[in-house]
Amino acid sequence: MANSKADLLQGTLxxxxxxxxxxxxxxxxxxxxxxxxxxxxxxxxxxxxxxxAVYRLEEQGWIKAEWGVSxxxxxxxxxxxxxxxxxxxxxxxxxxxxxxxAINLVLGNA
Amino acid sequence: xxxxxxxxxxxxxxxxxxxxxxxMREEMRLHLELLAERNAAAGLSAEDAxxxxxxxxxxxxxxxxxxxxxxxxxxxxxxxxxLRYAVRQVRRNPGFxxxxxxxxxxxxxxxxxxxxxxxxxLLRPLAYEKPERVVLFKKEVGDFAEPMGVxxxxxxxxxxxxxxxxxxxxxIATYTLDAATVTGRGTSMLAVATITTRxxxxxxxxxxxxxxTFSPADEKAGRLAVLAHGFWQTRLGGxxxxxxxxxxxxxxxFTVVGVMGAEFEFPRExxxxxxxxxxxxxxxxxxxxxxFGGRGNYLRTIIxxxxxxxxxxxxxxxxxxxxERLPNPNATQRAIHLVxxxxxxxxxxxxxxxxxxxCVGLVLLIAGLxxxxxxxSRAATRQREIGVRLALGAGRGRxxxxxxxxxxxxxxxxxxAGVLLSGWGLNLLVHIAPxxxxxxxxxxxxxxxxxxxxxxxxLTGLISxxxxxxxxxxxxxxxxxxxxxxxxxxxxGSRRLRAGLVAGEVAIALMLLVAAGLLxxxxxxxxAFTWGFDPAQVVSARVAFLDERYREDAAKxxxxxxxxxKLTAMPGFESVGxxxxxxxxxxxxxxxxxxxxxYANPADRPEVNYRIISPDYFRALGVxxxxxxxxxxxxxxxxxxxxIIDAAMARRYFPSGNAVGKRVQIVTFNGSDAWRxxxxxxxxxxxxxxxxxxxxxxxxxxxxxxxNSFYVHIRTKIDATTxxxxxxxxxxxxxxxxxxxxxxxxxxxxxxxxxxxRFPLGLLGGFATLAVGLAAIGxxxxxxxxxxxxTREIGVRMALGARPQAVIALVLxxxxxxxxxxxxxxxxxSVAVAFAMRNLLFGVEPLDAPVFLAIxxxxxxxxxxxxxxxxQRATRVNPVEALRAE
Numbered sequence: 004m005a006n007s008k009a010d011l012l013q014g015t016l017x018x019x020x021x022x023x024x025x026x027x028x029x030x031x032x033x034x035x036x037x038x039x040x041x042x043x044x045x046x047x048x049x050x051x052x053x054x055x056a057v058y059r060l061e062e063q064g065w066i067k068a069e070w071g072v073s074x075x076x077x078x079x080x081x082x083x084x085x086x087x088x089x090x091x092x093x094x095x096x097x098x099x100x101x102x103x104x105a106i107n108l109v110l111g112n113a
Numbered sequence: 114x115x116x117x118x119x120x121x122x123x124x125x126x127x128x129x130x131x132x133x134x135x136x137m138r139e140e141m142r143l144h145l146e147l148l149a150e151r152n153a154a155a156g157l158s159a160e161d162a163x164x165x166x167x168x169x170x171x172x173x174x175x176x177x178x179x180x181x182x183x184x185x186x187x188x189x190x191x192x193x194x195x196l197r198y199a200v201r202q203v204r205r206n207p208g209f210x211x212x213x214x215x216x217x218x219x220x221x222x223x224x225x226x227x228x229x230x231x232x233x234x235l236l237r238p239l240a241y242e243k244p245e246r247v248v249l250f251k252k253e254v255g256d257f258a259e260p261m262g263v264x265x266x267x268x269x270x271x272x273x274x275x276x277x278x279x280x281x282x283x284x285i286a287t288y289t290l291d292a293a294t295v296t297g298r299g300t301s302m303l304a305v306a307t308i309t310t311r312x313x314x315x316x317x318x319x320x321x322x323x324x325x326t327f328s329p330a331d332e333k334a335g336r337l338a339v340l341a342h343g344f345w346q347t348r349l350g351g352x353x354x355x356x357x358x359x360x361x362x363x364x365x366x367f368t369v370v371g372v373m374g375a376e377f378e379f380p381r382e383x384x385x386x387x388x389x390x391x392x393x394x395x396x397x398x399x400x401x402x403x404x405f406g407g408r409g410n411y412l413r414t415i416i417x418x419x420x421x422x423x424x425x426x427x428x429x430x431x432x433x434x435x436x437e438r439l440p441n442p443n444a445t446q447r448a449i450h451l452v453x454x455x456x457x458x459x460x461x462x463x464x465x466x467x468x469x470x471x472c473v474g475l476v477l478l479i480a481g482l483x484x485x486x487x488x489x490s491r492a493a494t495r496q497r498e499i500g501v502r503l504a505l506g507a508g509r510g511r512x513x514x515x516x517x518x519x520x521x522x523x524x525x526x527x528x529x530a531g532v533l534l535s536g537w538g539l540n541l542l543v544h545i546a547p548x549x550x551x552x553x554x555x556x557x558x559x560x561x562x563x564x565x566x567x568x569x570x571x572l573t574g575l576i577s578x579x580x581x582x583x584x585x586x587x588x589x590x591x592x593x594x595x596x597x598x599x600x601x602x603x604x605x606g607s608r609r610l611r612a613g614l615v616a617g618e619v620a621i622a623l624m625l626l627v628a629a630g631l632l633x634x635x636x637x638x639x640x641a642f643t644w645g646f647d648p649a650q651v652v653s654a655r656v657a658f659l660d661e662r663y664r665e666d667a668a669k670x671x672x673x674x675x676x677x678x679k680l681t682a683m684p685g686f687e688s689v690g691x692x693x694x695x696x697x698x699x700x701x702x703x704x705x706x707x708x709x710x711x712y713a714n715p716a717d718r719p720e721v722n723y724r725i726i727s728p729d730y731f732r733a734l735g736v737x738x739x740x741x742x743x744x745x746x747x748x749x750x751x752x753x754x755x756x757i758i759d760a761a762m763a764r765r766y767f768p769s770g771n772a773v774g775k776r777v778q779i780v781t782f783n784g785s786d787a788w789r790x791x792x793x794x795x796x797x798x799x800x801x802x803x804x805x806x807x808x809x810x811x812x813x814x815x816x817x818x819x820x821n822s823f824y825v826h827i828r829t830k831i832d833a834t835t836x837x838x839x840x841x842x843x844x845x846x847x848x849x850x851x852x853x854x855x856x857x858x859x860x861x862x863x864x865x866x867x868x869x870x871r872f873p874l875g876l877l878g879g880f881a882t883l884a885v886g887l888a889a890i891g892x893x894x895x896x897x898x899x900x901x902x903x904t905r906e907i908g909v910r911m912a913l914g915a916r917p918q919a920v921i922a923l924v925l926x927x928x929x930x931x932x933x934x935x936x937x938x939x940x941x942x943s944v945a946v947a948f949a950m951r952n953l954l955f956g957v958e959p960l961d962a963p964v965f966l967a968i969x970x971x972x973x974x975x976x977x978x979x980x981x982x983x984x985q986r987a988t989r990v991n992p993v994e995a996l997r998a999e
Contacts (some may be wrong), residue, residue, distance in 0.1 A: 030781045031140055032147040050144065050170045054137075055179045073143060075150065080140045 016048065016056050018099060021084065021092040026067060028083035031057060032072060057082060063093050137180065141173055159571070160570025169862060181654025191511065195518035202519055203526070209491060210523065211915065213484050216890075219883060222300045222534030225558070225566040227473045227876075228693050229539050230546075231466050233556030241377070242318025247454040248282075248425060250415040250432070251624055252270055271439050272415065280805045281428040282417035286310045289414065290380060293362040294657075294850060295348075302348060303852040304384035305423060305656070306362060307646045311388050312341070316418050324356035324371030327388050337388050338367035341674045344384035362387060380414075414452070425451055465873045468950055475621050479887045482614045482621075483578040486891055488520055490898045492581035496851030513582040521571055528570025532563065539830070541923040546629065547872050556657025584610055591734035608899075612931040615891050619935025622881070622888040623972050625941035629848070629881040630964040631954055632874045638956030639867040644696060647735030647797035651859035652836040653695060657822040666750070668818040670849065677727065679843040680827065686836075687893045688734030691815060693725035695824050697802040697862055705811055706778040708788070721762070721811045722777070722800050724816050731795055733826045734859075739763075741773035741793030748792075749816035754788040761797040762809035777809060803866050803955055886971060889979040895930035897983035900990075901965075907987055917988035924987045928980030936969060943968075 023029065025039040034057070035048045060066045067087035073079035084092065125133060146164035153159060203210045241247070248971070272287050279285065288309035295304045307313075314326035324341055338360060351354055359366045367387050419428055429451045436449055492499070499512060536866055543556055615920055658675070663669050680689040694700040704718035712718050728744040730736075739760050748755050763772040776788040777946075792843070800810050815823070829836055837856040844851050900907070907920055947959035 025631070029142065032144045035144075036818065050141075051172070051176050051179070056142070056178050062119045064119070068974050073147070075147065077141050077143055080136060 014104065015099070016052055017060060018092070018095045019046070019048070020053075020056055020060060021088055021095065024084045024088070025092065026081055028069070028071070028081040030071075030079040030081050034082070060088070061090075064088075116378050119356050134177075137177055141170075141176070145170055152969075162752050167184045169668055173961060175328070179270045189515070192518070195515045196522065198515060199519040199522040204524060206491075208986075209487065210526070213487055213509035213523045214530055216480045217524055217570070217889065218530035220477040220887075221524075221528045221531030221566060221569055221573065221885070222538055223473050223568060223880065224477050225530075225531055225535035225562060226538035226542060227470055227556050228565055229562045230542050230556055230996060231470050232562060233796055234466065244417045244454050247317060248417050248428065248451040249452045249454055250417070251452050254985065260977045265421045271436070274439060275432070275435055279417075279428070279431055281420055281423040281431045283420040284312055284316045285417040286313045286316045287415045288380070288386075291916065292382065295385075296361045296364075297655055304344065304348075304362075305382055305856050307380055307383045307386045309386055309388055309540065311337075312733070313386065314389070316416065317448070319373070319377055319379075321371035322374035322622075323353055324369070326371055326373075327386075333413060334368075336365065336367040338362075338369050339386045340369060341378070341386075342962070343375055345372045348384075348928075352915060360385075396955045400578075415599075417451070425453065425942060464953055466732060467875055468628070469873060469880075472625055472877055474878050475625055476884050476887070477569070478883050479618045479891075481573045481577045481620050482618045483894070485522070485572070486611055486614045486894055487581040488516075488577060488581045489614075490586060490894065493898075494514065516582050517575060517578040517851035521574035524570045524577065525567075527573075528566050530572070532558075532566050534663075535566070540874075545872060545875070545969050547869055556944070577779045577808055580610055580614065610717050611895050611898075612927075612934075615888075615931040616935035618884075618888040618891045619932055619972070619976060622884040623936065623939025623969060624942045624946045624966045625881040625884045626972060627964060628946050628950060629874070629877045630968050631947060631950065631957055631959070631961060632870065632877055634957045635767025635953070635955040635962055636870045636874055639803050639870060642803045642867070642956070644800075644802075644863055645796055646696070646861045648859040650830055651734060651826055652825040652831070652854045652856070653824050653830060653859055654822050654837060654840055654856040655695075655822065656840075656851060656853050658848065665822045666819045669821050670749075670816060672851075673819065673823075674814060676825070677841065677848045679846065680695075680825065680840070681729075682973075683839055683843065685831045686839075687827050687830075688729050689727075689733045689828075690730030690826045691727040691823045692730050692826065693723075693823055694802050694818060695797060695862065696734075696859075697865070699724070699800050702808060703780060707762070707981060708776040708778075710766060719762075719809070721809045722781075724800070724810050724812045725815050725820065725823070726812050727815050730812075732825065734798075735828070737796045737798055739794045740770075741791070743793055744814040746816070748814040752817075754787050754789040754817060755792045755814060756790055757793040757812040759797040759810045759812075760796055762811070763794045766808075777811065779813075789895075816931070824855075849987075859969075873953075885975055888972075889975050892928055892932065892976045892978040893982060895931065895981045896924060899984075900924055900983045900987045904990055904995045907990045908992040911990060911995075912992035920983045920988050920990075925980055928976075929986075932973070932980070936973065939972075940965075940969065 015113060019038050020034055023034045023041065029037065031050075031053060035050070035053055036045055037050050057062045057066070061068055061082070065085060068080050068082050069086050071081040130621050145163075145166050148169055149159075149162045152165045154164035157165060162716070173952075188702065236281055260648045276285055286309060288307050290307050293304060293306045295302050295306075296509070305913065309327075311327040311331050315320075315328060319326065321339060324339075324344065328338055331337060340355065345351060345355065355369050356371060357369065405452040417424065417428070417432075429449070432449055432451065454829060490844050502512060504508070539556065603892075638874060656667070658672050662674060677689060677691070680686055699722040701723040702720050703723045704715070705721050706712060706718055726744070728746060728748075731738060732745050740763070741757070744757065758772060758777065763770075766772075767775055772794050775791050777791060778788045779788060795810075795812070798810060799807060801807050825840060827836055827840070831839070833856060837853065840856075851921060903923075907923070910920065910923075943965070944960065947961075951959050
């Protein structure tokens with residue numbers, strides 16, 4: 004679940020997926036592309052990690068899937084945040100902020 | 114998170130597998146396409162764009178599998194897969210499957226049948242409330258020879274004292290059984306009546322099926338009766354209008370208030386329950402109560418219900434304390450024990466049934482071992498498959514689970530077949546079981562028994578499946594794949610395991626055979642048991658003249674004389690004797706003091722069978738007179754008190770042979786404890802039957818102790834039915850209202866104890882045979898498999914010039930080793946079994962030499978034969994073919 008540019012911390016992939024879906028529903032490919040864009044290509048998500056994570060989030064009830072039509076006019080499975088997902092995103096963002104502040108403090112970068 | 118969402122997702126994944134898989138496939142295909150489009154937009158050719166996309170995406174199938182795994186319920190999914198594989202295996206190897214299923218069907222069927230039997234008799238609840246809280250008063254704890262707890266030696270007044278002074282018993286009731294002539298509805302018949310206190314049914318918590326039972330509130334209700342279901346059906350036509358009518362017992366009328374359900378049979382063989390006007394029952398209906406120091410008549414049986422929270426021991430202590438302080442003139446008084454009613458109702462069959470249940474369990478164990486063995490052999494041929502699967506990354510846990518699933522599926526098939534067999538077996542059991550077994554009607558296969566069979570099957574499957582799993586888990590990959598390639602011999606570990614299993618089978622089979630052998634010898638001994646009299650050509654029946662007219666002794670004596678005279682004159686009746694009770698079922702046991710003996714403690718006095726007889730009794734039964742004389746017609750109320758003792762007692766207390774002329778002191782019914790002169794000594798009769806402690810007999814003349822019931826014994830060549838008809842005719846001429854009952858041939862009665870043993874013996878014999886068969890199959894399987902595995906080795910040996918004898922020896926050695934180990938273990942186990950079943954034996958020591966010599970020999974022969982067949986086959990191995998077959 005990592006790439007050569009920056010290793011993803013365990014559990015952060017969930018946060019990234021939820022964040023990518025914050026504004027609009029997307030299919031799996033879209034999520035991967037969005038994460039790449041948002042990180043200015045610092046992070047790329049491997050499909051091998053993406054889909055298990057997406058299915059996991061769906062099981063948790065944080066995102067839900069619906070069939071729609073993709074930009075190339077194909078049937079595609081779109082994922083959207085649920086209310087619970089939004090709450091979860093908020094919580095994870097906060098705890099991430101805390102964690103990164105703390106780590107920066109330890110490293111003396113603050 | 115929401116657990117329901119999760120559950121829904123997982124259930125959907127499980128049950129709508131196709132849809133979920135399809136969605137996943139679609140989703141990933143779209144992803145690939147979009148990737149390819151992007152690559153194309155970056156300037157790659159369509160072809161290259163697609164390949165690049167596939168490289169970027171990675172292994173589609175691996176991703177899918179990861180999703181599937183994570184989705185959980187994987188175990189269920191895998192279980193389904195395992196089940197599919199198992200069913201495939203089962204269908205692909207019909208021979209193997211048939212062997213395993215048949216073996217298990219026999220064992221599980223036998224177990225289910227015996228368990229149903231056991232449950233019906235021992236475990237099914239009695240037809241009243243909390244039977245484990247109902248207790249019976251007994252003289253001795255192990256006193257199962259007296260099923261009705263006859264004669265605790267208490268009197269009516271004592272009962273009232275007990276009722277008042279024992280708070281540890283919530284309630285106590287008393288009852289006594291006697292035969293009574295029932296008249297009413299134009300018929301006259303003899304019935305067994307339980308005469309009881311009015312709280313009898315409320316104490317037991319039993320409800321009537323029709324009408325009502327007695328209630329303690331019936332104080333002013335007079336004499337009441339409740340009918341047993343069977344009696345109501347067969348004798349009174351099942352007419353519901355009987356409730357409220359009156360019936361007459363010995364000319365005393367009772368109002369019928371209810372009919373019990375068919376399942377209520379306590380005490381057994383009772384036709385009706387009656388309660389007299391006064392709350393403590395007369396000993397015999399319509400008979401004058403026998404006064405004992407003003408404390409009323411003898412009570413027979415007392416039952417009580419423990420107060421909440423009181424233990425049996427606490428109650429027993431309290432009751433004993435109360436009884437010790439009773440102003441009871443009855444010298445037989447002694448410590449009273451309380452026995453749980455449930456134990457009591459099945460007490461004497463329990464050890465035999467428990468033994469049968471353990472034996473049939475052992476048969477199942479053998480079958481399980483056999484199946485484990487078969488599975489092991491097959492697992493060995495599948496080593497390569499398992500090796501390959503392990504090499505491809507299958508977890509050992511996963512393989513274990515699959516092997517276990519297979520064995521459980523096989524066991525379930527066996528179990529299903531077994532249940533079918535058991536239904537049939539149970540019918541057979543009930544059919545051949547002696548009618549004396551209690552609660553036989555309650556035996557049937559029900560849901561509980563079926564779940565038992567199911568549990569048993571699963572358990573057997575798991576346990577027998579463990580051996581191959583264990584051996585698969587221990588072996589390492591390299592040897593597995595290699596050895597499979599060579600088609601050579603199995604891993605030594607698995608071979609040892611198989612030999613161990615066979616040794617276990619042999620040991621168990623030996624134990625079962627020894628148990629069966631010991632029972633067989635017991636039965637032989639019991640058949641050869643000599644009672645001390647000549648039962649051939651003796652017909653006997655009970656006559657009870659219970660009518661009011663026979664209240665006075667003179668009337669009883671008159672009836673006795675009239676009957677004796679008539680019968681003696683009958684053609685074909687060689688001699689006619691009477692006695693109060695019958696050999697093998699003596700009723701009255703009382704202490705005596707032989708002259709010259711002094712007992713500081715009255716409880717130390719020897720207890721004897723108190724037998725009231727007519728002068729010709731000894732002649733009719735063929736009991737030799739050793740010394741002195743038999744009774745005569747002059748030994749009556751006017752004559753001096755006399756007694757006759759048996760040779761055993763004479764030897765013990767009058768060793769110098771001078772018993773005649775000495776005296777014994779014996780307390781009789783009418784309260785006298787006079788000394789009686791010994792006028793004769795007769796040969797000892799084993800009146801208590803085989804297996805009992807064997808009390809001595811003291812005989813008293815009927816004319817000095819008249820009672821209104823006795824057995825008539827007729828020595829005659831005429832058969833029992835005809836003799837019975839002649840007896841009835843003679844009775845009718847004296848008093849048409851007196852019926853006879855309990856008509857039997859004395860030979861049948863003396864054969865009864867041996868017959869009762871035939872049933873468990875037959876079953877155990879069947880189990881032992883089954884066990885030996887299974888063990889033989891097991892040994893055969895192991896040696897035959899050994900031969901197959903070593904075909905190549907044998908071929909090489911033969912090619913190098915080994916003689917057939919050497920080959921046979923080679924094969925036999927493989928079979929003989931587990932046999933020898935099993936024999937040794939089995940002998941040790943047999944000694945334990947023999948001692949454990951000691952009280953089921955009769956006349957045979959647990960370590961009976963013939964049994965312990967013959968049985969191992971038989972087993973060794975059978976198992977050797979089982980080894981010999983494959984050994985013989987090994988000599989026919991063609992070296993060239995054996996080597997080429999590789």
